[in-house]
Amino acid sequence: MNNLEKTENEWKNYLQEGYTNTVESYMNLGKRLNGFKESCEKVSGGSEFSVRVKDWIGLSSNRCYELIKISTNSKLILNKDKLPNSKGSLYALTNLTEEDF
Numbered sequence: 754m755n756n757l758e759k760t761e762n763e764w765k766n767y768l769q770e771g772y773t774n775t776v777e778s779y780m781n782l783g784k785r786l787n788g789f790k791e792s793c794e795k796v797s798g799g800s801e802f803s804v805r806v807k808d809w810i811g812l813s814s815n816r817c818y819e820l821i822k823i824s825t826n827s828k829l830i831l832n833k834d835k836l837p838n839s840k841g842s843l844y845a846l847t848n849l850t851e852e853d854f
Contacts (some may be wrong), residue, residue: 783824
């Protein structure tokens, strides 16, 4: 079963599992959120994404998009072992140019 074929309960469990305050966990959650966002866009035009994520794991849509940006940033992926375990700091790093990073 691919990510787009998950049931609502499967998505909820998938998003909740293994979430801790580590760089790897933030990146994994960002990838999962991105998959869920794509699923919501396919099924409901995206209208369910923010409501479900807020209800299931207590994250605002802004925080979700920050985590998605963290999880897809090549600079962070390549340097994940050297990064702080802070969502705010990680997101700030996504806004740096290649030279500044």
